[in-house]
Amino acid sequence: MQKQALPLDQTASQAARRLVLASTSPYRRELLGRLGLAFETAAPHVDETALPHETAAGTSLRLAIAKAEALHDQYPDALLIGSDQVALLDGQQLGKPGTHQRAVAQLQSMRGKTLEFHTALALHDSRSGRTQHACDITRVTMRDYTDAQIEHYLQREQPYDCAGSAKVEALGIAMIAQVASTDPTALIGLPLIALCSLLTDAGVEIV
Known part of the structure; x- marks a missing residue:
């Protein structure tokens, strides 16, 4: 569990509520850190398997809410942040590959195509029981890269914990058109x- 320093000018406004990121992802932790708010991280322990006939937006939103609400009892007076991402290609969901072989298969199937990344967000107030949510859709067109480029990219970045094997914040940007x-x-x-x-709607002052 991680805590970050709280700026002095925000101490009074934030002291009453804890902010918890329901994720152990280093990518999400770094992103949330950009807001300059004090927060903790905790694993939500949620099964991320998609349900039969569930849409990509439906899967990502359901899991984002489940992750945030999973920490309700552990943090009874906190704002809990959950997020989940699902990649959609030709009507099929692409999750985290987990292995090198699956990452190769994903990237080969994505070559030269456009896919959608559905990134859902949930903010659960464990004091009131209220959950807010939102979902962003990002459309990504991949380059017509070679198998050798796939292999080089995977050996460099090992993005096996990224939906669709796309680690855009690093070398993965070179695979994107x-x-x-x-x-x-x-x-x-x-x-x-x-x-x-x-x-902001929950009463948190960010700037």
Whole structure:
């Protein structure tokens, strides 16, 4: 569990509520840290398997809410942040590959195509029981890269914990031809523009 220093000018406004990121992802932790708020991280222990006939948006939103609400009893007076991302290619969901072989298969299937990344966000207030949520859709067009380039990229980055094997914040950007999004942080895993709106609505002063 990680704690970050709270700026002095925000101490009074934030002292009453704990902010908890329901994730152990280093990518989401780094993103949330950009807001300069004190927060903790905790593993939500949620099964991330998609349900039969569930849409990508439905899967990501259900899991984001489940992750945030999973910490309700552990943090009875806190604001809990959950997020989940699902990649969609030709109507099929792409999750985290987990292994090198699956990552190769994912990247080969994505070559030269456009896919959607559905990144959902949930903010659960364990004091009131209220859960707010939002979902960002980022469209990514991949380059027509070679098998050798796939192998080089995977050996360098090992993005086996990234949906669709796309680690855009590092060398993965070289595999991408175009990105269309309303929030550049969503593709990395935590839509900060939407999160700022949800936190503000919950009474958190960010700036």
